[in-house]
Amino acid sequence: MVRKRLIAWGLMLSGLTLLPACGREPKPPEVIRSQGPGDLVLLIEREDGAGPYVESTVERFRVTTSGETLKSVRWSANAGALEPAADQVSWKLPQAGTASLSVSVETESGKTAEGAVHFNVVAAPLASSAVIDSGPDVTGAGCDLAFDSTGKAHVVYTNETHNSLWYASWDGTAWKTEQIEGPGFNNGGVFVVKGVLAVDPVTGTPHVAYTKGTGNIATASTRVGYATRVNGVWVREEVDASVVMRFSLALNPAQAQRPVIVFSSNPAGIVRVATRTAANTWSTVPLTANTQVLTSDALFDAAGALHVITHVPSSGYVSQSLQVLRGSTLESFPLKTSTTAPWLATAWAPDSRLLALSNSISDGEWNAIEDITVGTPAASSTRRVSTVDYKYAASDLAYGGGKPVVALRNGTALALGTTDAQGFWTYTQLGTVQDSSRPSVAVHPTDGVPHVCYQRDGKVTFQ
The missing domain is CATH 2.120.10.10 (Neuraminidase)
Structure with missing residues (x-):
């Protein structure tokens, strides 16, 4: 599984890529990753999904840590509708264009981190004739x-x-x-x-x-x-x-x-x-x-x-x-x-x-x-x-x-x-x-x- 690393105390992430899931069905979660060293390791997983992000669809994400217990998680987005549930969030994607999903966490040990992932939302495809x-x-x-x-x-x-x-x-x-x-x-x-x-x-x-x-x-x-x-x-x-x-x-x-x-x-x-x-x-x-x-x-x-x-x-x-x-x-x-x-x-x-x-x-x-x-x-x-x-x-x-x-x-x-x-x-x-x-x-x-x-x-x- 690919990890996403965030530096503690407020590093903002950018330049992220989307990795498609692979393997036989059921497909593993798609993971969004960033680059750079850090002492707080997080995994942000796209659950039950792969491929492009399509406007008006509902995507689910989850954040986990390696060796740390989360005390609080706050999600936000630049558009669309969020339904957060602790370390998980459901996001009804906005209209086609650039979308940003942000997360801010605090661990039981007192460490904090925040980051934003950016990707393209594509227009909903028309049905085949x-x-x-x-x-x-x-x-x-x-x-x-x-x-x-x-x-x-x-x-x-x-x-x-x-x-x-x-x-x-x-x-x-x-x-x-x-x-x-x-x-x-x-x-x-x-x-x-x-x-x-x-x-x-x-x-x-x-x-x-x-x-x-x-x-x-x-x-x-x-x-x-x-x-x-x-x-x-x-x-x-x-x-x-x-x-x-x-x-x-x-x-x-x-x-x-x-x-x-x-x-x-x-x-x-x-x-x-x-x-x-x-x-x-x-x-x-x-x-x-x-x-x-x-x-x-x-x-x-x-x-x-x-x-x-x-x-x-x-x-x-x-x-x-x-x-x-x-x-x-x-x-x-x-x-x-x-x-x-x-x-x-x-x-x-x-x-x-x-x-x-x-x-x-x-x-x-x-x-x-x-x-x-x-x-x-x-x-x-x-x-x-x-x-x-x-x-x-x-x-x-x-x-x-x-x-x-x-x-x-x-x-x-x-x-x-x-x-x-x-x-x-x-x-x-x-x-x-x-x-x-x-x-x-x-x-x-x-x-x-x-x-x-x-x-x-x-x-x-x-x-």
């Missing part, structure tokens, strides 16, 4: 990914071969797939164009909104439908007979996760809010009095205020605004005015900050992402805009682990982006995906690892 639906059909041009509070993955995706909508869930060993809607015989099933997903974080119940219709899909008028899983069976409901092109689904935490669908027609119409008041019962009211278009995913805050972004077309330009519905009072905050109005993916960040990411941008467009600190009233909000990448064709947004996470598709290349300690974007290439498809990204709630669903080789895929 896996096909969710391995059937013969083309699937996944549209998919939506979510996790519940236990970390169970849920996905809704389209089947392009038969224009149907499917749901998949991960049971711990395999993906289980179920059809929600599609062409059917005497069951009311019709063609589906697009679906979106919201999951009750506590119960894990999936809620799905989708657009459906009959006739030529390219030109047919579509309406919005809703489905949820009740006792293992998908129950479909009619929401509204209006023509629908843009829509979003959110669950109201102030009303027991009640489903709410916000929708509008295209190119312009009245934005409407449909609330599920009981099984197969929906109440629809206009959100805005004038002609507007829904432009973003809908979000509720903890108090039940509904947040969406809309735009007003005018003489070739569109003026976007954040709309906040508090009870029956609608508040607005103006955003950008431009010649285009892409869809905006939204996510909550700390301190009532609403992030909104453009689904696509032209070369070098500067306002790809909005960071809106929502005020009360909404007119007192403030905003900052930032670039994400020089250009991309499709995207999605999530927030977790103290930072935003984006999935960016540019042609057939897919990248996962997040920020470093200085706020610069860093990118992980995920490989080749299907052109003209849109990815979906979500952050696992227990380990902080981002995951994506997307279409590769004509199959809906998870990574």
Whole structure:
């Protein structure tokens, strides 16, 4: 076993290296060592671990002495969460970067020593890609990914071969797939164009909104439908007979996760809010009095205020605004005015900050992402805009682990982006995906690892 030596009376250690464990399983503890003479010999062992140090994982360390009995041990770290227990400590590692673990000891004979070990924490690796639906059909041009509070993955995706909508869930060993809607015989099933997903974080119940219709899909008028899983069976409901092109689904935490669908027609119409008041019962009211278009995913805050972004077309330009519905009072905050109005993916960040990411941008467009600190009233909000990448064709947004996470598709290349300690974007290439498809990204709630669903080789895929 390799020893670590510290000089008594306060020598600070530096320049340490990590030695991987070797031998057959079970592997011996990994030992962190230092150089230099000294009269107090300590061993700092990494217990039950080997290899790289990965962010958000929990590592255990132990300190022992040679020929001395420890009277007191104090642990500290520059980041992460420590749970000390005398000569042992559990450390939930911080985000990727340089990490320092310090220990200060006193022996029964009165000797003292302290030291710090420094090493690199690496980013959590993405899971290997896996096909969710391995059937013969083309699937996944549209998919939506979510996790519940236990970390169970849920996905809704389209089947392009038969224009149907499917749901998949991960049971711990395999993906289980179920059809929600599609062409059917005497069951009311019709063609589906697009679906979106919201999951009750506590119960894990999936809620799905989708657009459906009959006739030529390219030109047919579509309406919005809703489905949820009740006792293992998908129950479909009619929401509204209006023509629908843009829509979003959110669950109201102030009303027991009640489903709410916000929708509008295209190119312009009245934005409407449909609330599920009981099984197969929906109440629809206009959100805005004038002609507007829904432009973003809908979000509720903890108090039940509904947040969406809309735009007003005018003489070739569109003026976007954040709309906040508090009870029956609608508040607005103006955003950008431009010649285009892409869809905006939204996510909550700390301190009532609403992030909104453009689904696509032209070369070098500067306002790809909005960071809106929502005020009360909404007119007192403030905003900052930032670039994400020089250009991309499709995207999605999530927030977790103290930072935003984006999935960016540019042609057939897919990248996962997040920020470093200085706020610069860093990118992980995920490989080749299907052109003209849109990815979906979500952050696992227990380990902080981002995951994506997307279409590769004509199959809906998870990574």
